[in-house]
Amino acid sequence: MTDKAPWITYRPELKVTDCTIRDGGLINDSQFTDEQVGAVYRACIDAGIDYMEIGYKNSHKQFPKDKYGPWRHCDEEDLRRVVGDHTAEATGLKLCAMADAGGKSDWKSQIGPAKDSVLDMIRVACYVHQISEAAEMVQHCHDLGYETTINIMAISVVSEAEIDQALEIVARTPAKAVVVVDSFGNLYREQIDHLVRKYTAAVEGTGMDVGMHAHNNLQLAFANTVEAIILGSNRVDATMLGLGRGAGNCPMEILLGFLRNPKFKLRPVIDVIQNTILPIKKDFDWGPSIPYNITGQMNRHPRAAMAFREGDTPDDYLTFYDQTMADI
Numbered sequence: 001m002t003d004k005a006p007w008i009t010y011r012p013e014l015k016v017t018d019c020t021i022r023d024g025g026l027i028n029d030s031q032f033t034d035e036q037v038g039a040v041y042r043a044c045i046d047a048g049i050d051y052m053e054i055g056y057k058n059s060h061k062q063f064p065k066d067k068y069g070p071w072r073h074c075d076e077e078d079l080r081r082v083v084g085d086h087t088a089e090a091t092g093l094k095l096c097a098m099a100d101a102g103g104k105s106d107w108k109s110q111i112g113p114a115k116d117s118v119l120d121m122i123r124v125a126c127y128v129h130q131i132s133e134a135a136e137m138v139q140h141c142h143d144l145g146y147e148t149t150i151n152i153m154a155i156s157v158v159s160e161a162e163i164d165q166a167l168e169i170v171a172r173t174p175a176k177a178v179v180v181v182d183s184f185g186n187l188y189r190e191q192i193d194h195l196v197r198k199y200t201a202a203v204e205g206t207g208m209d210v211g212m213h214a215h216n217n218l219q220l221a222f223a224n225t226v227e228a229i230i231l232g233s234n235r236v237d238a239t240m241l242g243l244g245r246g247a248g249n250c251p252m253e254i255l256l257g258f259l260r261n262p263k264f265k266l267r268p269v270i271d272v273i274q275n276t277i278l279p280i281k282k283d284f285d286w287g288p289s290i291p292y293n294i295t296g297q298m299n300r301h302p303r304a305a306m307a308f309r310e311g312d313t314p315d316d317y318l319t320f321y322d323q324t325m326a327d328i
Helices: 021-027 034-047 076-083 128-143 160-171 188-204 221-230 252-256 267-282 290-297 303-309 317-326
Strands: 015-018 051-056 093-101 119-124 147-152 179-182 211-216 234-240
Touching: 015 119, 021 034, 021 051, 021 267, 034 051, 034 076, 093 147, 119 128, 128 147, 128 160, 128 188, 147 211, 160 188, 160 267, 160 290, 179 188, 179 221, 188 211, 188 221, 211 221, 221 234, 221 252, 234 252, 234 290, 252 267, 290 303, 290 317
Parallel strands: 015 051, 015 234, 051 093, 093 119, 119 147, 147 179, 179 211, 211 234
Antiparallel strands: none
């Protein structure tokens, strides 16, 4: 028996980001009401959560307002309509938005100076082949006064050589953190160990944190987040009731119950889940199910499972399994 308890995870420097509205926006085209966003915002403040990712900074042209809600663009007037003249100093909560590389975000014109925004951080998301643009985006946002992170998506399908080269580029940026993103919910503990150690070594000496963003296809999102924390990750993501695309994400209520930092309060999270998030379940499907489990095992994007779950026979698991196996 070891004489240490690695699951005792009190670290003041460990920061939690709530991604409920941003990641949850992938199931409803970001069509949350102001009341829903405001309820999550207030819960994050009351719970002592460090960051709230309130939506995307995505292109109005690619994601038109007649189809997508305001949280797909995070225009300043929409943000202020809900959070007022928010400041991190007054609330203890920093607001952030995600900007995608690859043309989804008009970042050169869409993102204005931080001094004119209620946003404190821009999280740049990219696939590995977009890492050069992501580095430009990070520098651009840093120069505008924002904190930044780089989230390399779908890491479970990226080769070791590509990861190494991408991390070399990341380490030269002013990003505050680089995030391991298990987009397909495919990774097991041993792979989390390998990736967190690799990322940590790559950014050693830069002051950059390593983060974890887990999806729950194999019902390992919480376990993998815990593993990343034990290995030293100081940025972790979660969502209320696991709200998110497909199988969803690491549940905030479980994560905060695990962390030993007394600043985190669980009651506001339970409150917003009961009164704001749970009612959404009547209209939208997310969370672990057999189709999502199958795509997770196969290391595939869950779009096929999402489409199947939206069809007339969402619980015909055998048909989905047979269709998936036939495509191998």
